[in-house]
Amino acid sequence: MSAAGGGPAGSAISSELLLVIGIIGGLIGIYLTPLNHLFGPLFASLGAVCAIVWGSDAIRRVASYGLGTGVPSIGYMSLSIGIIGTLAGIALASSSLLRGLSVVGPVLALVLSMVLGLVVAILAKKVVGMKIPILERCTAEIAGAAALSVLGFSAAFAGSYDFAQILTLVIGPGYIALFFILNTLAIQHPFNACLGPNENQVRTLKLAGACGFLAMVIIGIITIGNPALTWKGIPASLLINIVGLGGWIIFFKKYVSASFKEAASVKWTGLWPKIEE
Amino acid sequence: MDPITLLLLIMIGGILIGGGVHFIPVGGAPAAMATATGVGTGTAMLAAGAGLSGLVTAASMSGQPFYIIALGGAVGAMLMIALTMVTANLIYVFGAGIVPSSAKVEIDPITGRNQEKYVTPGTEGHGIPTVCFVSGLLGGLLGGAGGGLVYYAISEGFKGLNGFTPEIAGGLVAIVAVGIFFINSVIASYNIGGTIEGFHDPKFKRIGSGIISCGIASLVMGAFVYLLTIGVLPIGGVA
Numbered sequence: 001m002s003a004a005g006g007g008p009a010g011s012a013i014s015s016e017l018l019l020v021i022g023i024i025g026g027l028i029g030i031y032l033t034p035l036n037h038l039f040g041p042l043f044a045s046l047g048a049v050c051a052i053v054w055g056s057d058a059i060r061r062v063a064s065y066g067l068g069t070g071v072p073s074i075g076y077m078s079l080s081i082g083i084i085g086t087l088a089g090i091a092l093a094s095s096s097l098l099r100g101l102s103v104v105g106p107v108l109a110l111v112l113s114m115v116l117g118l119v120v121a122i123l124a125k126k127v128v129g130m131k132i133p134i135l136e137r138c139t140a141e142i143a144g145a146a147a148l149s150v151l152g153f154s155a156a157f158a159g160s161y162d163f164a165q166i167l168t169l170v171i172g173p174g175y176i177a178l179f180f181i182l183n184t185l186a187i188q189h190p191f192n193a194c195l196g197p198n199e200n201q202v203r204t205l206k207l208a209g210a211c212g213f214l215a216m217v218i219i220g221i222i223t224i225g226n227p228a229l230t231w232k233g234i235p236a237s238l239l240i241n242i243v244g245l246g247g248w249i250i251f252f253k254k255y256v257s258a259s260f261k262e263a264a265s266v267k268w269t270g271l272w273p274k275i276e277e
Numbered sequence: 278m279d280p281i282t283l284l285l286l287i288m289i290g291g292i293l294i295g296g297g298v299h300f301i302p303v304g305g306a307p308a309a310m311a312t313a314t315g316v317g318t319g320t321a322m323l324a325a326g327a328g329l330s331g332l333v334t335a336a337s338m339s340g341q342p343f344y345i346i347a348l349g350g351a352v353g354a355m356l357m358i359a360l361t362m363v364t365a366n367l368i369y370v371f372g373a374g375i376v377p378s379s380a381k382v383e384i385d386p387i388t389g390r391n392q393e394k395y396v397t398p399g400t401e402g403h404g405i406p407t408v409c410f411v412s413g414l415l416g417g418l419l420g421g422a423g424g425g426l427v428y429y430a431i432s433e434g435f436k437g438l439n440g441f442t443p444e445i446a447g448g449l450v451a452i453v454a455v456g457i458f459f460i461n462s463v464i465a466s467y468n469i470g471g472t473i474e475g476f477h478d479p480k481f482k483r484i485g486s487g488i489i490s491c492g493i494a495s496l497v498m499g500a501f502v503y504l505l506t507i508g509v510l511p512i513g514g515v516a
Contacts (some may be wrong), residue, residue, distance in 0.1 A: 018478060030320075066498045067471070068470045068471035069305075069319055069320060069321070069463065069466045069467060069470075069471040070305065070306070070319040070321065070471065072321050072322075073319055073320060073321040073463045073466055074321065074463070075321075076321045076324075076325070076459045077321075077459055077460050077463035077464075078465060079459075080455070080456035080457070080458075080459040080460045081456070081460060083292070083335060083452060083456050084451075084456045084457070084460075084501050084505075085501065086451060087449075087452075087453065087505050087508075088502075088504040088505050090508070091504060091505045091507065091508020092504050092507065092508055092510050093508075095507045095508040097507060112501065112504075116497060116498070119493075119494065119497050120460060120464065120494050123464065123490040123493055123494055124464060124467050124490065126492040127486050127489055127493070128464065128465055128467050128468045128486055128487065128490050129486070131469070138374075163508055164440070167440065167445050167449070167509070168444065168445060171445055171448045171449050171452065172445035172447075172448045172449070174440075174447070174448045174449060174451075174509060176452045177448075177451070177455070178454070180452065180456075226353065228338075237469075242361060255486040266331070
């Protein structure tokens with residue numbers, strides 16, 4: 001059982017495995033972005049989906065202790081931490097302090113976000129007095145997932161993880177605000193929707209996958225706004241949309257069938273019954 | 278702007294935001310069912326509504342001295358929180374049919390009217406009584422002014438940097454200011470355990486630890502903003 005307040009239920013997939021998938025998948029996706037104008041953005045957004053699944057699992061672990069403020073609050077906070085950390089990280093990598101080392105940008109973004117998340121969690125525990133044993137680890141993990149997912153989608157849209165490109169193509173026109181809300185919802189919604197007495201990790205993560213791919217579809221649609229992302233006449237937006245829609249259909253079907261299977265019984269759908277009992 | 282002023286302004290702004298949250302009648306899920314006093318949603322949503330409107334009005338005062346920007350932010354946030362509370366009260370009174378009353382005090386400290394008689398048994402009060410409304414306005418004032426100060430600090434901190442062109446200015450300053458606003462409001466929200474009625478609530482005494490943690494967190498975030506200014510520098514030319 002994983003109702004808010006009791007701590008997480010047993011998990012079929014270990015948190016370490018999801019952490020590895022999130023970090024390695026996210027970083028590989030982001031680092032493959034400059035490879036090609038068609039497949040680069042696809043890999044970057046797939047990396048962001050890996051990070052979203054990791055973040056959802058971390059939210060599930062921490063929010064099952066009962067934060068008192070609702071599940072979305074830690075999502076919004078961690079995404080804010082992730083965005084500030086990401087911007088500082090890729091900015092630092094492109095600065096004169098680390099001249100020629102802009103390749104460390106994504107790793108620096110991940111590390112700085114996790115550090116800021118850790119600082120905030122330590123304050124919440126030591127000064128505010130929150131009593132959640134895994135608060136530090138989970139806040140840092142969610143912040144790291146937030147950083148990789150925002151950077152992944154930004155890199156997919158800009159076609160590069162270089163700070164100058166992201167600044168002019170993503171932050172200037174305000175797409176970053178869309179990524180902020182989009183990724184917050186994708187990371188916090190799965191557990192917020194599934195929590196309760198019959199919560200189960202695999203079902204929550206199926207919804208997380210569906211949310212991640214749905215966010216990817218939206219990235220695919222807005223990538224139409226960057227006409228530079230084409231290769232041999234095929235726009236990257238088309239590929240991202242096809243893969244995103246395919247992934248969403250697969251995960252959403254799995255999620256719905258898991259919900260039907262795990263429900264005690266599905267008797268009433270919200271509509272009035274035709275025959276009175 | 279020198280780094281010390283930048284850090285100080287972001288810290289003061291963060292403290293004002295964190296302090297402001299303690300004044301806002303956040304009711305959470307119980308208030309949504311009219312079984313607790315306050316607006317029926319969490320801090321994150323109220324911060325998104327009132328805080329972002331405050332940032333918009335603060336940004337509309339760009340180029341003015343810092344106190345005008347802070348006041349601009351305060352006006353926007355106060356207007357939004359006031360409208361939220363009025364609309365919530367309309368729904369509570371005419372939709373749910375309850376009398377706005379607080380269970381935390383026997384008489385309303387502002388109007389002096391009895392509260393106890395009107396609280397439905399089994400609930401912790403409902404709706405937004407006068408004291409909560411006034412407290413909420415004060416919260417909007419503090420939070421909005423804090424958000425305005427943070428906005429001012431960031432936009433001044435970037436000013437004069439090579440890469441800080443007008444095309445990226447709005448987006449960059451806005452997203453960093455929104456981030457700092459959300460982090461501070463959620464830390465303050467942890468401090469009140471998710472719900473509070475206003476300055477008359479016994480939980481309000483915890484404001485000290487909330488302010489300290491928001492101050493320290495803002496200081497760290499200020500350092501991150503400073504790192505960001507180093508990175509914005511070389512774009513588009515040699516520093």
